[in-house]
Amino acid sequence: MIDVQNYIEELKQLAKGNLRICRMNWWLLKYEEEFKQAIDQTSCKKWAKWLYNGEHPFPCLCPKRDNLCVFIDLYRELDRLTQIQRMETFFEEKFNNFQAIKDSAELITNWMKEIRPIISEIYLTLDKNENLKVRFYNSDPILEVNINKNDYKYTLLCLDIFNYNMYVRGM
Template sequence: MLNVGSYIDELLQLSKGNLRICRMNWWLLKYEDQFKQAIDETTCKKWQKWFYNEEHPFPCVCPKREKLCVFIDLYRELDRLTQVQRMEKFFEDYFQRFQLIKDSSDSLRNWMSEIRPTISSIYLLLDKNDNLKIRFYNSEPILEVNINKSDYKYTLLCLDIFNYNMYVKGM
């Protein structure tokens, strides 16, 4: 029997303040086997379809989620965030390019076209105070993990630049 409540509690302790990418990676590595075991043990078959058949898991509609599903979803979301963080160098390069071309409308349009596929493939949840976080409302209690934004500095800068130029300036 998996004690996923203690795994989640450990993560919450690691994330006091904000969770750094090194701690996130450590936690993911530590509980990788339990993650796979939880997929096999959960009564919610969407996780097996996702893991074994690569089917997209639909959001949970359960009024109260079982702990195994919360753990699986949390693990999956943290893993996704580590993949986004691995793109930080890519975004740093694009930010440096933006600094050189920001006053040229044509160059900026080209920059937007180039970065658009990557930007549209990621999403980050920011709260009203611009804190980066993971939040599950249908868990008991509500599960919320704050993520250290400095690990995503250039990713967030490029997202802001892209969104401003796309939706405010209409490029």
């Protein structure tokens, strides 16, 4: 059986302070094969259905999670965050576009229509201090990884602008 606890501990060491995208990518690349092995070894069949059949994995309802499932879920969540981070240039461009049109309600509405399909696919978890986190409560101990939010600067700015205009201004 693979030693996923050591992989998780290595990630926690890499994340001392905040995990940068370059370290996250390195860790994902290093443990890609172990990720696939963990899916084949876990007794939780939702992961195999996700990987091999494309089925959406439902959130874990186990009172205490198996370490293999924690590793799989952590790997999958970090991989999702790297995919979001790859869009940072796109969001920088959208942010700059917004700065040029921010005084026109009509142009803001068009900007929001254009960005909405992408924004609706993104969710990032911020804690009460506005830190970006990956957190699993039903692991023992609770697994928490702080992510360097500077790597998501324009993504977070566009999310804030979109949410403000959508839910505060009602556009």
